[in-house]
Amino acid sequence: MKFRNFLRSGWAITAAGILGFAIKLLLARKTYGTNDVYSYQQFAFWSRYLGVDLYHIDPLFNHPPSMIHVLQFMDWLSRTTGFSFSFWLRLPAILADAANLWLVWKLLGERVREWSIFLALLLLAVAPTLILVSGFHGNTDSLVMFFVLLSVYLIEKDASVWAAGAALGLAHCVKIYPLIAAPAIVLNLLGWPRRIRFCAAAGAVVLIGWSPFLFQDPHAVLGQVFGYRSAYGMWGVAYILDQLAAMAPRVTPVNAAFQHFGAYLALGLVLLASWKLSRAKPRPQLFSQVGFAFLLFLTISSGFGVQYLAWMAPWVVEQGWLAAALFYATSGVFLFQVYNLWAEGLPWYLANSYTLGTFVGYCDYAQLICWISLLVVLWLAAKRLFPMPSVALRWRWAGAAAAAALIWAVVPRQLPAPEPTGNKYEPAVRSINAHSYLDLAAVLSDRGRYRESIEAAHSAVALTEEVAADAAAIIASDQAALDAQPH
Numbered sequence: 001m002k003f004r005n006f007l008r009s010g011w012a013i014t015a016a017g018i019l020g021f022a023i024k025l026l027l028a029r030k031t032y033g034t035n036d037v038y039s040y041q042q043f044a045f046w047s048r049y050l051g052v053d054l055y056h057i058d059p060l061f062n063h064p065p066s067m068i069h070v071l072q073f074m075d076w077l078s079r080t081t082g083f084s085f086s087f088w089l090r091l092p093a094i095l096a097d098a099a100n101l102w103l104v105w106k107l108l109g110e111r112v113r114e115w116s117i118f119l120a121l122l123l124l125a126v127a128p129t130l131i132l133v134s135g136f137h138g139n140t141d142s143l144v145m146f147f148v149l150l151s152v153y154l155i156e157k158d159a160s161v162w163a164a165g166a167a168l169g170l171a172h173c174v175k176i177y178p179l180i181a182a183p184a185i186v187l188n189l190l191g192w193p194r195r196i197r198f199c200a201a202a203g204a205v206v207l208i209g210w211s212p213f214l215f216q217d218p219h220a221v222l223g224q225v226f227g228y229r230s231a232y233g234m235w236g237v238a239y240i241l242d243q244l245a246a247m248a249p250r251v252t253p254v255n256a257a258f259q260h261f262g263a264y265l266a267l268g269l270v271l272l273a274s275w276k277l278s279r280a281k282p283r284p285q286l287f288s289q290v291g292f293a294f295l296l297f298l299t300i301s302s303g304f305g306v307q308y309l310a311w312m313a314p315w316v317v318e319q320g321w322l323a324a325a326l327f328y329a330t331s332g333v334f335l336f337q338v339y340n341l342w343a344e345g346l347p348w349y350l351a352n353s354y355t356l357g358t359f360v361g362y363c364d365y366a367q368l369i370c371w372i373s374l375l376v377v378l379w380l381a382a383k384r385l386f387p388m389p390s391v392a393l394r395w396r397w398a399g400a401a402a403a404a405a406l407i408w409a410v411v412p413r414q415l416p417a418p419e420p421t422g423n424k425y426e427p428a429v430r431s432i433n434a435h436s437y438l439d440l441a442a443v444l445s446d447r448g449r450y451r452e453s454i455e456a457a458h459s460a461v462a463l464t465e466e467v468a469a470d471a472a473a474i475i476a477s478d479q480a481a482l483d484a485q486p487h
Contacts, residue, residue, distance in 0.1 A: 016125035024135030028090040033138030034351045037086045044071035052213040055220040062228035065213035066173035093134040096146035103149040107287045119321035128332025133310040141310040147171035165198035169205025184289040187278035230303025236371040262302025291315030295378045319380045330373040334366040344420040364411045434463040450478040
């Protein structure tokens with residue numbers, strides 16, 4: 001009886017949260033993560049020399065300029081504490097997952113007494129989706145969700161609208177996609193004075209966080225941050241259209257149109273749904289509305305990155321344990337397959353998609369099953385929020401059969417995993433970062449910043465001797481240029 005009471009208590013959720021936290025910390029300490037980690041690491045040390053010019057030189061840097069401050073701070077921590085940059089990059093997401101568990105718990109309130117919701121919250125604490133993305137991948141998506149959930153929590157609890165706006169502003173200092181949640185939040189604020197204060201607080205935080213780089217080169221910053229498009233043809237509708245276009249050329253115009261306009265379609269539907277829900281009577285909980293916005297967007301989205309699956313983890317809890325278990329299981333299997341492919345099998349250390357390429361052709365079944373599970377969760381959420389007719393059991397089975405037929409018809413024969421290259425351990429990471437320093441040295445040399453170029457070349461040699469010859473050539477050339485300058 002005592003054990004059963006423990007299972008139904010908050011202590012069980014706390015214990016599960018501690019377990020999930022410990023597993024993520026272990027992964028963060030023992031592995032390096034995906035190529036996103038060394039991309040962030042490159043942004044950190046390149047921005048020390050280039051500042052806002054990073055937006056002109058590296059097209060992959062599409063993050064808000066506030067992240068330059070954050071990444072340089074993480075780089076400083078890695079140089080002064082002995083803990084690696086990859087650990088410091090993943091730690092905020094790991095801490096955010098723990099905070100998000102608490103926020104979802106509080107936002108659901110009395111509903112946690114329902115056995116299904118309680119179990120779903122318990123599953124969130126140890127969700128494979130978050131263990132793999134926050135503990136291994138190396139990105140900031142869970143941190144973004146923390147600020148979004150905090151903004152929703154402050155509004156739901158009728159706290160300061162200034163604080164709620166500041167929280168959403170901080171989310172936009174990490175990534176730009178929290179714009180998905182903005183319509184639902186703003187439309188639910190009663191009265192224009194509250195909306196104006198909320199937007200003013202969010203805008204002020206963004207302006208402060210994005211300074212001074214936004215003011216130094218607004219065209220470069222805004223163009224690259226808002227012009228970013230995720231990879232196409234890897235997920236859901238985009239994947240299906242891409243495969244159909246390959247099989248039937250008549251579908252090519254539809255596929256091209258969705259590739260170009262899919263993001264606008266998804267945002268338009270989110271805006272329409274947010275407007276409709278804000279006018280509903282009784283109005284649904286804001287937590288439900290924002291969750292529906294994210295579910296709808298990712299289900300329809302034309303662009304995709306596997307780390308986006310972390311967006312969904314907090315919001316599926318409200319649909320009960322079965323929906324949560326379905327999504328966490330399918331997304332966990334999909335993510336494991338992808339990371340195992342990129343990491344060249346167990347044990348994991350570096351999972352480099354740049355070396356092995358996209359997961360399309362290797363993990364398509366798992367990807368489509370994960371997407372279909374998200375469709376199911378979206379359907380359950382829509383049933384709760386909108387007046388919809390019930391679906392007879394025979395039609396549910398027909399839908400399941402149609403989904404199976406779709407997978408069978410669309411997914412081509414899967415490719416065998418490529419032969420391992422062996423470049424998956426610490427020497428490979430040092431080599432990648434060393435060549436990045438050499439590239440930086442070349443950029444600085446072209447700009448006549450010879451002393452800094454020499455410094456970058458020496459940093460490359462400090463990582464691995466394999467670049468010694470190339471670094472020596474750069475150093476000799478730059479030193480000659482310095483010697484030729486008039487004193």
